[in-house]
Amino acid sequence: MTSLRELKPECLYAVVDMGSNGIRFSISNLEAPTTRIMPTVFQDRAGISLYDAQFTTADGRRGPISASVIDDVISRLLRFKTTCEDFEVSAENIYVLATEATRTAPNSKEFIDTIKERTGWDVRMLSKSDEGRIGALGVASSFASVQGLVMDLGGGSTQLTWMVAKDGNVTTSPQGSISFPYGAAALTRRLQDTRNKGAGAERELIAEMKENFRNAYKDLQVPGSLEHAATAQGGFDLYLSGGGFRGWGYLLMSQSRLDPYPIPIINGFEAVPADFQDTSSIMQTASTSEEKKIFRVSKRRASQVPAVALLVHVLTECLPTIRSVQFCQGGVREGFLFDMLEPNIRKQDPILIATIPYATSSAGAIYELLQSSVPETPSPIHSRHVPESFSPSLLRAISNLVFVHASVPRETRPAAGLYSTTTGILASANSLAHRDRAIIALVLSERWPGDLAPAEESFQRRLRQFVSSEEAWWSQYLGRVASLIGDVYPAGRVPARRPRIQFSTKWEQIFKKKQGTTDCLCLQVQFHEQTEQTITKEALLNTTNLIENCGKMKNWIKGDDRLGNYGVSTEVRLHS
Template sequence: MSLRGPPASSLYGLVDMGSNGIRFSISDLSPATARSLPTVFQDREGISLYDAQYSTGVKGPIPQDTIDAVVVSLLKFKVACTDFGVPPTNIRVLATEATRTAENSEDYRRQIKDATGWEIDLLPKEIEGRVGALGVASSFASVDGLVMDLGGGSTQITWMIAKDGKVQTSHKGSFSFPYGAAAMSRQLAEIDAQAHSGMVQTELKEKMKQQFQQAYKDLELPDSLQQQAKHGGLTLYLSGGGFRGWGYLLMSQHKVSPYPIPIINGFHVQKRDFQQTAEISTVAAEESVFRISKRRAAQVPAVAFLVNVLVEALPMIQRVRFCQGGVREGFLFDTLDPATKALDPLQAATAQYGTSSAPHIATLLLASLPGENDLDRFIPTTFTPPFLRAVADMMYLHSPLPKESRSLCALQAPLTGALASAHGISHSDRALLALVLARRWNVDLAPPNHSAQQRLRAILSPQEVFWANYLGALALLIGNVYPAGRVVDTAKPRLVFSASWAKGLGKKGLQDGVRLTVKCRKEEAMTTPAAMNDCVKEVEAVGKKKNRVGGRDHGYGVPVEVDILRVLD
């Protein structure tokens, strides 16, 4: 079965009929932004095809009332597709394990075809695993580790290396086990009803442990991942509703509370936090948690059981990343050409907001960061060229707003605003971009929002926060010199930056820091001392001792000295 094919237009309508629910979406895969899988419409019906087949206590056919409910939801989506102008050739209905293994699968699909005119793409097991893996690849700028998908009826495991649009997985595909969240819940309930249930649970645990260990061997990890496993440990990428629920529970108990980014994709924890099964199970049983339904909460003991087994079976796992990507995202990602897949998802998400001079402004920002030299200083690796381009793209988005609103709206743009639905952006990138953009407008936030800003800083390193402050202050300077975000004459720009690490800075001349040279036009109204001095002071203030990140005496910071060179040409 081929899942590829260029769309007749950029709009795609997609239905993902999973075990635990049905997801509907319309995505605009315009070339410039397609890598972030922008969604213009989405909906979900909480129809569990897995639970429906066990409604009598033993597995049976999908009940007719469930089929009727599915048909109604599909007809509603058909109207939505018409309203948005999605070409009929660009609408696909994907079905996975729950449909594939249903006793009345053929009749179920026939009724849907008769009612909607849509054929269901029933994904074979191996195709489902491949598309699900692509969903994980779509969820990050790069992937390098083990991948697991936890559905309602089963869980799959494989390895993946995804970078620059190229995706590698095990030539054996993924190994599937009947340990989905709903299936495990049912199995554990049956065990609890037996005599000697503790002994039976122990036997099940040992069986699962051996199966995961054998799968790890059989997947034949490449040398690069085997080296990581021995030195520093592997990263585990998790998808599927059961794992996402576990991620939201961990988020609710994060040391930074309340956690400032309400998006599961890109959330990450260390192994020690991931395996807090007793604490997380208690939270799910006793508290109401964001994004945790009663049904999902009821499955938490089963997911906790699986997590315990997994950690014991594969001790080389040290880091865990949660992703939103599944069959829907994998299918859409597979339609993209290699060049689009290779784009950074953050840069793709912000491209639509940039001015025509965004590339030039991004180059300015890059030139403001000192390179490597013999001083013991460094720039965090998170400040990549795609990140700087994203800053340049977003710098002018909030210009039309009242002054008092700009910083707040800029802070929220990567979290709950313009970029909230963008797919594949890490939490560190979201937090950094929020801090840079808020600082760019240099307006103090009201107290409740100041708390949000502090929590964003708390999930980053002090070094990252310092350089976010530095870039934000430079964005303020650039924004004042180029108020429309347009560099009209690139041959004679108003600003040219060069930066280097330098000794002898600070009040006593005893510190290493950044020397930023700003070359500007002498006979230019936007670069006179009166026009620039306040902004230059803001840049230098970032490096003052009182503004160190983490406190004056023990916090992180380096002096910043700005030299202005005014020239005639």
């Protein structure tokens, strides 16, 4: 990624998102070639709830935002203005956006006029429809493609729409996003009020919510093609953004069978509907958050869990069948910036854009080598094959990263690769699925020979348990093949006219005492005549042995009791 001293001020965009639960400040770099992933070079947050600021009286009635809160907001805006000056952000590239809480405040005009007077900044007030549209674009920015239902749960409101985002084009409901006054903070307050009135009032609230969501789904005019796709795949994908849902997602992470959950990033986290809808379990977890700190779940977020649980309960009954729940980081800030991008930029694959800065000039040739090291057809006996998750995009991303840790001290290279997608070079890259992060980390930890420390071995085990046993084994195999490529091309440069080696693969049937007749993956390494004079087969023996070792049964990846261990017998054959 671009370092701070190399930033071009004209490519920097500052956004203030004045939400209901807090105010977010960010500066993003839209310089090529990483424009698509909108790298953040600065971010901050002020825990000022503009929604709660309007409910401070004893009778609980809504009132104006107080002068002291306005002073606090302006103080933080002026502080951010100084930050923008430090980064040399152009005045025309600074945007202050206001949403539900500001839009509906009794003294909204006075509030934004005071901001203009004391900071010189105009506040762009987003209408309900604009807020929903930009929030939906924030979801689109978070994934390579989107097809399903989209919800954004803010503090004051929640929005629902459908979306198809593909090849840079984003299509949503003709009605835009339908907004409801059921934000996490707003619904928390209303739920408290209804419970004070008795069970009947709570039943009326639930009935109201169900009717509104059922009518909204009809009004969204979900296209037949989207409904047919959902029927074929067993349900809709549901994409969730907004602080209320992110808190719910982090609670789900804390309940994972992998303890602790290995990828502490909300964007790309996926949950199955049964876990997402298990409101009683999640509420129980939230109730213990004061005794046991839960990552990214503040006291305020924990206090809103009963309201979010109610919302999830209603959605479960009102929305059509859901097959997967996808959480994303993208919100108003990301959607606002994504709206600026040209379709040819939007359609770029985020995983490739995130890794381009680390590619050598021969990344394409390295990709061809990696691709030719995996078989194109399943094995004849046990139908062993490369998992579908190892897509061309993922292999190209791995090819871009094969040499990224070459300058790291030798003994820490495997660890640097292992942590590259969570706390390392790709930690700040949004739009990556957790499965892709895990696979890349596992491949890069095998790319460099060496041992991992016990704590790092534990992390590696959790990543292997996170993916399937098949994905874990092929990650190990590809990492060791990448190591062989590094032995032959230490600078990561593959001569166009005189490549030193070529790969090919084939399946053979072999007999082993414990397995009987089984499949063997033969990786054939063809040396070019001039290569053999400078790189002997003996020089590659250690690495080829490592590749073959991952095919021995004792090194297979442990699977569950039903599937057993997974691995493929492997041989490497060197040819002149």
